[in-house]
Amino acid sequence: MSARYGMVIDLDRCTGCGSCMVACAAENNVPPPVPRATPRTGLTPMLVRKLSNGKDGADLREAFIPITCMQCEHETPCVSVCPQQAVEVDKSTGIVMQIPQRCLGCRYCMTACPYHARYFNWWDPQWPPGMEKSLNPGVSVRMRGVVEKCNLCHARFHTANEKAAAAGKTQIDPADYVPACVEACPTGAILFGDLADANDPVSTAAHSPDAFRLLARIGTEPKIHYRTTQAWIRTLADKNSDRPTEAQHV
Amino acid sequence: MKVSRRDLLVGGAGVTAGFLFTPVPWKLLGDVSIWTQNWPWIPQPAHGPVDTKQSACTLCAAGCGIRVRMAAGWPVGISGVKTNPMTKGTLCPLGFAAHQLNWHPQRLREVRHRGRTASWADAQTAFEKACTEGPVAIFDGRPGRAASSVLQAFAAKHNGSYRVVPSPETQALTPYADWSGVPVSALGYDLENARTIVSFGASLLDGWGTPGRFTHLWSEKAAGATDPQLRLLQIEPTLSRSAARAWRWIPIREGSEGALATGLARVLLEERLVATQSPMAPMTLEDAAAQTGLGTEAIRDLARTLVEQRPTLVIAADGNPAIAALNHLLGAVGSPGGIALKSKPNLSHVRPQPNIGPNRAVLLDSSVPWDFVPETTAEVFRFAAWDGGSSKADWLLPSPGFLEELTDVPTAPTSAVDTYAVSVNLIQQSEEVKNTAQFLAKIDSTLPDVEKLIHSRCEEIFGAKLGMVFAEQQTPVTKFESAQKLEEQLRQGAIWMGNPPKPGGFRCILQEWPARTAPSHTSDWAAAWLPPVLPPLAAKLYQESNLRDVPARREV
């Protein structure tokens, strides 16, 4: 039976602390930025953006939206443009998998991605001397000139799968496979699970009336869902998703 | 035989044709392409056994429970401990990259004397000389630890004074200590039972106290609800993260927190919204309105909201007594959902000694924040694991970094319950660093030993037979066979938690309404972080994204 891993991110619970961004970078051996890196050229496979209603004084309201690879299920834009077959939608998990070692750095996928969730390694990944000892052995370090993105912490899937195999099971224990951002969220705003399993809480949440997907109208069927009870957040989230770095005002 | 040019060409053609029938071109092509995937200057993760350990974070006084993933003997990942009753598996964003701090370019690894390299022997000689010549002051940023007892013992024996640099959270509790006579370390906030929380600029949702404790509570009781079980009112000039996510944000003029508190008190007393006896607040409602920029009606409304859904707890960002007095008015002192008195035994009660005149030398423990610079002409000895730039210290003494020393973690400053955890040195302490206790032990060998002190504290907890030890399972202290077993569990990352506070127990007596003091600002998100440097990955939050402002103490 094949799984469809996805998330429901509760925007009403997100405080914009950024724990998910740091935990993601640490888990996936994302290097610290070079001094001249900017939000445009940085590497943030998980990125929290600020949403603001742009009003003055006491009417100003802000919310935060974590943006990661949306794991598009249908006509996945990055897969269809890659000349290298460096991206594929995994049949058994539904994860949009990026193999940086195969990437030739043309960045078609970055242009094609409607969510700006892909990042280019503009510089050699470098850590201060000695800090390479803190690298996660489950994830290989990328190199300059390739594109990377969220693989839903695939190293953790490997670990869970290996554990299941050792126990003689064919299915992983859902408790063993939790991406770093989900684990790090202090308010439990990110719900992660198998959308193909109707009993999984993530399936129920994805079908609730408060749930929505970014740019649902273009039909890529992302497996990252959002939810909020606030209409203004919902409107802004969708508008903001095609602005790569700046907070969008209405 | 003469070799012609044509022979060479034909022979060359033969060689070329021949090579096509050998593995040379194909193998070289393959190997070169592999070579281009493995540039020697790109670091590779080390090979080695992978293991998970539990401990407590030592980067601030909160002491959150951490799960440390170790590979080849080094920490490679940090996450929260779900079974920890205080943090419930949460950490602050900086904690997730804390394991990289030990290799921060500003890590101190040598003794420095006024900018020049010196040795530990030089530092010891200089400090010993200072001790014989006059009084020394020893500053501790995190009282209640086993190491604190060592500092206290040294100060007591050598004509010195032991002083504490209180955190902003501790300062905010000081007025209640002054009014009730209870030591400030015995006080805490009973957040869990409050139904309205009014924050005067305290960054409740962004690193305040034990970061995960309030965020978790807010997420369960308040997030997204229009009529939440827990109302969070944030009074702050700017739309902070806490204000953005609060039930109500009340923007006021910078520095007018005390005026608003006094105005609110006036309404509460005038309209008899509270039953507490108190001297009248010395400010008219109009004055308060003018200073805060709110209308008089807005202040009246706010005062009525304060008593709408009780218990109501007021939290200040600093020690402003006018704000603290609101809690007294609201009856939140010593009652459920208010300012709580921790039950005994309390391990961290410290009464700092008063200043006793000019000092010959000042010693700053590594727990003292880097931006604390004592105004003194004395010789300053500063312990620190990271160099935060200008410090005015004569001696910079390199201390153990993250997870490099055995230390204990006493109750967090805002906690309403006593807790005790142990943070073991998962990484071997390198030879060039020493902590304050080790340094002082070289001078006076009769000082108590940190390890033995931790041992005796575990015996104290075991002897008192109170509370619970939280590991994978929860075990009441009474179920432990011996103090050693209890200590063993704590050293493996468990946390002991005392009994919840009982209502009452102490009272505040307010003779007159306290004068307002202008609140200091703690809006810088990285300010609560003890090390003067941030983990390099924290730059994702402010350099590679627009999520946060560049912190004031940004690393060079």
Add this chain to the structure above:
Amino acid sequence: MRRYLLVFGFGFALALIVGWVAFPRALYVSRQQPLDFYHKTHAEKSGLTQCDSCHVLGSDGTFSGIPRMEVCAGCHTDKLGTSQSEAVLVESYLKPARETPWLVYSRQPANVWFSHAIHTRRAGLACTDCHGNYGESDETRVYQQNRISSYSRDIWGHSISRLRRAPHDGMKMTDCESCHRRHKVEVGCLGCHQ
């Protein structure tokens, strides 16, 4: 004309000799293991005949690989015999509690994820299917390292042409793929990469 054919043939033959004989020798640099180790001796003298006597699969599926010094120390509390290697083991590694810097013949690059648990438990492969009968060897093989890619020669396989190989000779991606294809195992890129 015949002369040119001869010259061409000479060049052709020279290329063949260089390509098939000299090139493989020049491509690999031989490195000595830190000490000699004999699987056969361990099997015969200590009865450690099963691979998992020393190479253990943990309950969480992690594979120990070459055992750590504490496993060796379980038997080698002191010198067991008079060989040079035994002396090196005890003096250089056992007593100072240092890990032996073995050169791992089957070490895959950092972007490869391989799970022994999945291959042995789930797929039911035997150790010898990939490693051959190395467990019965009575010699310490020389570790040959590719000068360009720095990989072990075992990855490409010992036959430079990759023709007429023993079934377990070679651990390249194509070898993984062909075995997966034979057993109708369908995995995506990140099934084996990390």
